Amino acid sequence: MRDAKKLFIRTYGCQMNVYDSERMAEALAESGYVTTDSPEDADLILLNTCHIREKAAEKIYSELGRYKGLKAARPDLRIGVAGCVAQAEGEEIMRRQPMVDLVVGPQSYHRLPELTARAESGGKAIDTDFPEEDKFEKLAGPRRARRGPTAFLTVQEGCDKFCAFCVVPYTRGMEVSRPPAQVMAEARELVERGVREITLLGQNVNAYHGAGEDGDWPLARLIGELAKIDGLERIRFTTSHPNDMDDGLIAAFAECEKLMPYLHLPVQSGSDRILKAMNRRHTAADYVALIGRIRAARPDILLSGDFIVGFPGETEEDFARTMALVEEVNYGQAYSFKYSPRPGTPAAERDQVEEAVKSERLARLQELLDAQQQAAQKAMVGREVSVLFEKPGRMAGQMVGKSQYLHAVHVTDPSVRAGEIRAVRITASAPNSLAGEVI
Ligand code: SAH
Ligand code: SF4
Numbered sequence: 001m002r003d004a005k006k007l008f009i010r011t012y013g014c015q016m017n018v019y020d021s022e023r024m025a026e027a028l029a030e031s032g033y034v035t036t037d038s039p040e041d042a043d044l045i046l047l048n049t050c051h052i053r054e055k056a057a058e059k060i061y062s063e064l065g066r067y068k069g070l071k072a073a074r075p076d077l078r079i080g081v082a083g084c085v086a087q088a089e090g091e092e093i094m095r096r097q098p099m100v101d102l103v104v105g106p107q108s109y110h111r112l113p114e115l116t117a118r119a120e121s122g123g124k125a126i127d128t129d130f131p132e133e134d135k136f137e138k139l140a141g142p143r144r145a146r147r148g149p150t151a152f153l154t155v156q157e158g159c160d161k162f163c164a165f166c167v168v169p170y171t172r173g174m175e176v177s178r179p180p181a182q183v184m185a186e187a188r189e190l191v192e193r194g195v196r197e198i199t200l201l202g203q204n205v206n207a208y209h210g211a212g213e214d215g216d217w218p219l220a221r222l223i224g225e226l227a228k229i230d231g232l233e234r235i236r237f238t239t240s241h242p243n244d245m246d247d248g249l250i251a252a253f254a255e256c257e258k259l260m261p262y263l264h265l266p267v268q269s270g271s272d273r274i275l276k277a278m279n280r281r282h283t284a285a286d287y288v289a290l291i292g293r294i295r296a297a298r299p300d301i302l303l304s305g306d307f308i309v310g311f312p313g314e315t316e317e318d319f320a321r322t323m324a325l326v327e328e329v330n331y332g333q334a335y336s337f338k339y340s341p342r343p344g345t346p347a348a349e350r351d352q353v354e355e356a357v358k359s360e361r362l363a364r365l366q367e368l369l370d371a372q373q374q375a376a377q378k379a380m381v382g383r384e385v386s387v388l389f390e391k392p393g394r395m396a397g398q399m400v401g402k403s404q405y406l407h408a409v410h411v412t413d414p415s416v417r418a419g420e421i422r423a424v425r426i427t428a429s430a431p432n433s434l435a436g437e438v439i
């Protein structure tokens, strides 16, 4: 018998790509591929790509350039591009990098075995359709391998909000929610395989509306039903849009013990003028009021956000409003970016803010956000948290895991096993993690 074919996948971008890469590896396992950690060993290299900012997209071409030598030495090596760059650029990728054999968009992953077979026999394979059939149904294979204690589970995909800066509606398509029964089955299967924490994923996960046999399931209902699964201890969800935060979901933070007190709720800007130009459809005051309601339901919740600086038309005064909003909300964690014009999006056509101005504003914003993050971490010192341990740390005898607030926590304690949830007293705060002792 011939050796198993080897698959190397490199994943860029958001958590949904991490989930998709797992599903692609499982789909290709059916065609005889086992995964490898090194591109040198691979028969098939797949790059699962991100198109959100220019840098993310350009990275792909430099990565492909690095595989030129491998391909020249082994003409049988097949190279594929999946994900959001594949969807956005399609055959343009093969024009720029003729050594690419396969281009597959996020909505066609269930066709991968067929596309790969075409590439294996020397053809070029491109699929960037938005097919009618249920991708997830077709991707579902028997999956039994043990897993680590945490997993992602996509419940909603795509976006119809069309923020003026964003490529996601073009790369992921319109909003689709998976049926609750399918999600529940996948969650049960994950728990049987050792998973104790599930993060529900969607581009607008709180816009989830699953068509259940007994009617519509908003996200809060899905979370409530998932919480009934024995062995599933923790539930998270990401990413949410402020306009889809309904009362039921806010109440879930108060009522559902398994729903962790952490929420990523991007606002992008604190200026109403810019929010309007971005097509975010809410004001800064709406957002701050919403945060107030969420904190009333769950006072200890750790809030995270996304920010864009230097959006077309952003003045110093607009930026000052972003800084003021950050001061008011006080984030435990955040991501911030310079606006990057994306081809085909409305804002790319507008008058741009100078690069130097963007850089200077980003530095000021990040200094403030970083100070807030450090303060939130230092405030944990002396407190008792619950930690789901995931894996050994870098030092001998060390185990690392996540607190309910998603802080990375490490302990040195030989009694701790991966997959256990233990009470831990926090003893020190480092820039990106906390140290603690098991109680
Ligand atoms: N669905 C999520 C965001 C997905 S993209 C939401 O609505 O919040 C993740 C983040 O990337 C965004 O929140 C935004 O802050 C950033 N982003 C998206 N497009 C961008 C662009 N063109 N330039 C810079 N940052 C961008
Ligand atoms: Fe992009 Fe999020 Fe806006 Fe949708 S809601 S267009 S994913 S930033």
Ligand code: F3S
Pocket: 012, 013, 014, 015, 016, 017, 049, 050, 051, 052, 083, 084, 167, 168, 171, 172
């Ligand atoms: Fe990037 Fe696509 Fe995710 S553009 S952020 S990989 S949805």
